Amino acid sequence: MVELKDVYEENVTLVQSRPLVAAFFGGTSGIGHQTLRALAGAEAEHNGKGLRAYIVGRNAIAADEILAECRSLYPQGQYTFFKIDDLSLIRNVDRVCAEIFEAERKHGQNARIDYLMLSQGGSIFLPRTETKEGIDMTMSLMYYSRMRAIIQLLPLLLKSTLPSKVVSVYAAGMEAKFYPEDLSLRDLKLYSYGQARSHMVYMHTLFMEMLAEKYPDKLSLIHIFPGLVIGPTFYSSEFPLWFRIMFRVINPIFGRFLTVPRQESGARMVNLASSRYLPRSSNSPKSYQEGSVEVDTKGKPGSGVYSLGWKGENNFKPELYEEFDKDEMRKKVWDHTVKAFEVIEAGNMFTG
Ligand SMILES: NC(=O)c1ccc[n+]([C@@H]2O[C@H](COP(=O)([O-])OP(=O)(O)OC[C@H]3O[C@@H](n4cnc5c(N)ncnc54)[C@H](OP(=O)(O)O)[C@@H]3O)[C@@H](O)[C@H]2O)c1
Structure with missing residues (x-):
């Protein structure tokens, strides 16, 4: 668990260390917006070295407001x-x-992305x-499109x-x-949102581990x-009426016990860019100081992939991955995902 005071302190170190380039897929609302806001705020408040931010989303009106907010902040x-x-x-x-x-490209030698946030997401109540x-x-929104964005932006990352x-x-x-x-969950007897979520979480871990290995x-x-983290979508027509009513009733009474304040969430998301979460090392992991980095999905510091709870703490469940040969499964998920991208890129429909 990362203490909030450490979050704020490390965020100051981060913005004072170098100019940052950040991209936010899903930055027009909710957590993406709050993270951008926290980053721009930290730059302004602590005399940061500079920020270039790209915001991707659907809602142009919300984007205009967010851009205006960021320009006035920083x-x-x-x-x-x-x-x-x-x-x-x-x-x-x-x-x-x-x-x-x-x-x-306009930034020549300085072209890069330091921080890529993927928070695009829609209703969790849709049938397949x-x-x-x-x-x-x-x-697609919560797994395939995200992995595709990483792959496509790799040269900048x-x-x-x-x-x-x-x-x-x-x-x-x-x-x-x-x-x-049935990684795609085509069998409707297997499909539910909860089951799709489970698949997407496994696939996140396995695909990300492959990437970390390829790019130490x-x-x-x-x-x-x-x-x-309550955001505008909780009250939008994307969610069913009962859900919206429930939140309107529950939030004012229990909100402060059940929810993460938006400002804190934004700061914690910025903190993920700190040196606490290191990439996989091409040298021996022993070069890391015990306790200096969070434990990752290999159960020790240094593999470069992290499964985290909201306070930045490790929440990985290694025992679930012991049910299968992890090396084999990593390759299977990688091949499946890359195949989907190749088929779609060729203009065909993915059926795998
Ligand atoms: N907030 C929570 O309490 C919570 C808890 C657990 C997990 N999560 C997950 O965390 C992620 C981020 O949550 P959030 O609260 O920040 O969500 P949010 O406020 O609903 O924001 C979602 C973002 O994704 C964009 N988006 C949605 N559907 C899209 C589509 N088809 N094409 C392009 N962009 C699309 C939205 O764009 P526009 O607004 O421009 O339409 C928005 O920028 C989601 O995957 C959510 O399921 C959230």
Whole structure:
């Protein structure tokens, strides 16, 4: 668990260490917005070295407000919004990544991404709904589109000297049943949101571990469960009426006991860029000081992939991964995911 005072102290060190380039998929609302806000605020308050931020989302009105807010908080920052209609389509992810590349190209040798936050997400109440590319929409938003963004932005991520941090905000630690023979959950008898979530959490871990292995010293990959953070979507028509009413009633009474304050959530998400969460080392992991870094998904400091609870604490359940040959499963999930991307890129529908 990371104490809040350490979060704020380390965030000061972070913004004073170097100019930062950050991209927020899902930055037009909720946790993405709060993280950007916290970062711009820390830069302004502590005489930071500078910030370039890219915000990806659908809602242009919300984006205008967020950009105005950031410019008033920290006018020295550069903020760019990329509007996208639907990130559950891999082709749209590719398009927006190409736009980010184009924008960064202007910075020549300094082109890079230091911090990539993936928090796009929609309703958790949909039945299995296939996109025209052949992936379940929920699974695409919360897994496939996110892994695709990492892959497409890799050349920029690998140029970070932070080294780069990838933060996927979703449901770390919530693995349950796993059906490796039906990773896409095409069998409707198996499909439920809870089951899809379980698959996506396993797949996050296994795909991220593969990436960390491929790019040692360069990339820290974090999957975090953020706690309950109330944002605008909780009251939007994306959620059923009963859910919205429940929150309107519960939040004023129990909110402070059950929820993570938005400002704290933003600061904690920024803190994931600290040196607490190191990339996998190409040298011996023994070079890390005991206790200086969080334990990762290999159960010790140094593998570069982290499954975290909302306070930045390890919530990984290694025993669940002992049910299968982890090396084999890592390869299976990698091959499945990359195959989906190849099929879609070729203009076909993924059926795997
Ligand atoms: N907040 C919580 O308490 C909580 C708890 C556990 C897990 N999570 C998970 O954490 C993630 C972030 O949560 P949050 O509260 O920040 O969510 P949020 O406020 O609903 O924000 C979601 C973001 O994703 C974007 N988005 C949604 N559907 C999209 C689509 N089809 N195409 C492109 N962009 C899309 C939204 O864009 P627009 O607003 O521009 O439409 C918004 O920027 C979600 O995956 C959520 O399931 C949240």
